[in-house]
Amino acid sequence: MPQSKSVRIVLVTCGNLIEARRIANKIVRKRLAACATVILGPIQSVYRWKGKVQAAREQLVLIKTVEKRLPALEAEIKRLHSYDVPEIIAVPALWGSADYLDWVEENSQ
Numbered sequence: 001m002p003q004s005k006s007v008r009i010v011l012v013t014c015g016n017l018i019e020a021r022r023i024a025n026k027i028v029r030k031r032l033a034a035c036a037t038v039i040l041g042p043i044q045s046v047y048r049w050k051g052k053v054q055a056a057r058e059q060l061v062l063i064k065t066v067e068k069r070l071p072a073l074e075a076e077i078k079r080l081h082s083y084d085v086p087e088i089i090a091v092p093a094l095w096g097s098a099d100y101l102d103w104v105e106e107n108s109q
Helices: 018-029 066-081 096-104
Strands: 009-014 035-049 050-068 088-094
Touching: 009 018, 009 066, 009 096, 018 035, 018 050, 018 066, 050 066, 050 096
Parallel strands: none
Antiparallel strands: 009 050, 009 088, 035 050
16 A cells, blocks of 8 residues: 655645646746645635634645655745735645655655
8 A cells, every 4th residue: 555654735725816826836846846736716714813703715725745845835835825824734645646656756856
């Protein structure tokens, strides 16, 4: 069973499609990630901000990278993002196709 100790899936929400595409493009070009998938069509987020419950339409970006690139990836997302506190959450890829996991590792260096 192919397992990865280093591949991570990073979730980032953006305020609009232009911003999501710009971030996806820049992080892949800089080899901070092997792939960034922009989910087309807005999602609805409900969250608490400055003491109030709010709702917003956002774009979700799924980023495939490796653990050692997370600090640089976070810095680049924060530099490019319009939010004061952008969502940047990484989860381990516990299992995946061996070929795909190898590809992510090779292209996130």
